Amino acid sequence: MREIIFDTETTGLSPAGGDRMVEIGCVEMIGRVETGRTFHAYFNPERSMPSEAEAVHGLSEAFLSGQPLFAEKVEELLEFIAGDPLVAHNASFDFGFLNHELGLCAREAVCMTRMVDTLPLARSKFPGAKHSLDALCSRFGVDRSARVKHGALLDAELLAQVYIELTGGRQIGLGLDPAELAGEAAPIAIAVAAPAPGIEARAPRPHEPTEQEAEAHRNFIAKMAEPLWNKVRRAS
Template identity: 65%
Template sequence: MREIIFDTETTGLDAKTGDRMVEIGCIEMVNRVATGRTFHEYFNPDRDMPPEAEKVHGLSAAFLADKPRFAEKVEALLEFIGNDPLVAHNAQFDFGFLNHELGLCGQVCVGEDRMIDTLVLARRRHPGAKHSLDALCSRYGVDRSHRTLHGALLDAELLAQVYVELTGGRQIGLQLAVDNTGDGPARPTRFVPKTGEYRAPRAHAATAAELARHKAFIDSLDTALWTS
């Protein structure tokens, strides 16, 4: 099963009041294994960057000034995410901004039936605990030492590891490697047993002589526990 783990960075908290998406990062997973395929873009929001938002992700208006508008990259994004489930932490926020940007450029919104919210999964699995991405990384031993600021692709990479743990851990299956060879899409490799000649199963029942020796040994015991 193909899934897309994604995260966004924005100019603020509410697309309805004029905030815009400025970064999106997507990770492709197949059967809970990252394939190595990603989609990552920065966007020019055509507006200022509030200082409080810049403190979170470090993306200034000057840095974003020469970046493409969302509409310029929307086709590539839609091709990457396809029709597969989309996984995000506090997914209502990311879906809200994604669908707002899609609506602004005349694209069909992504249905919430495709939404998988790891925040909801974490609350069900660990009620009463902290459920931030940082807290979940600490709980599951996911290294985030290189995360000094929020970043869409970096956070999606961390979330992909957390998602695996939330949905069964690293032993969820035998698909432990990724095949990136050939012209087709990357896909997990599967264990394939070697072929060859197989010996017929040997008999495991005791022979009459072995049974006789066993009986003689039992009869020789004077104080067997099962007879006391």
């Protein structure tokens, strides 16, 4: 199954109050394995950047003023996310901003049935614990040393690793065969060790005993004066 793990950065907390999305990062996973395909873009929000928001993600108004508008990248984004599930941490926040931007350029909103929120997953798995992305990375041993500030693509890459752990661990994604990743059944390959150099391989032995072996076994049994199974039969 194809899933898109994504994260956004914004000018604030409320799209209804005039805040805009300024960055999105998406990571493609198939069968809970990262494929290496990503989508990443910065956007000109056509408004000022509050200092509180800039302190979180480090994206200045001057930098963003030279970036494309969301409407200029929307086709590329929609092509990447296609119709697959979208995974985010506190996903209602990211969905709210994504759908707000889609609405501003007269595009259909992403259906909320596609939303997979890792925050309630974490709360269910670890009740009473901290559930921030940083806390979950620490819990699962995910390296977040590069996360000096929030960044949409970096956070999506970290969340992809956390999502794997929240939904069963890394062992569920060990099938790396391309046919398997594409959803096709792949034949099972069984490795057979070759004989060491200079050693002649012995032919497989038949599973059933020969008549001579069976006769030798009967003669051996007949020589036993008090076999254990006779004692068991008498006791029963």
